[in-house]
Amino acid sequence: MNKQNDGKLDLEEIVGLPLQSKKFLAYLISEIGWKAIIFYVLYKVDNKIDPSVTTLLITIVITSGFIQIGYILGQVALDKYIEITKKSDKEK
Numbered sequence: 001m002n003k004q005n006d007g008k009l010d011l012e013e014i015v016g017l018p019l020q021s022k023k024f025l026a027y028l029i030s031e032i033g034w035k036a037i038i039f040y041v042l043y044k045v046d047n048k049i050d051p052s053v054t055t056l057l058i059t060i061v062i063t064s065g066f067i068q069i070g071y072i073l074g075q076v077a078l079d080k081y082i083e084i085t086k087k088s089d090k091e092k
Helices: 011-015 022-045 051-091
Strands: none
16 A cells, blocks of 8 residues: 555555446446437438427437436446545555
């Protein structure tokens, strides 16, 4: 365990690289997924965007955003909190 800055935990040791996180990879896949759905919808309508298609696209964006922020990033924050707690308990 590296102790730096008067016994404080090293942030890089706790956080790690983003691509090592399965939750971060899930976030990337979900980002690509909803963008692919929007592309597919736009491709299928052939420049005939009416109010129902616009509503569908807005609904896809809003729903995907809430799901991504609420679940994936929430889980990452919880994991970091638990990891920090475990490391601070080991130091005591």
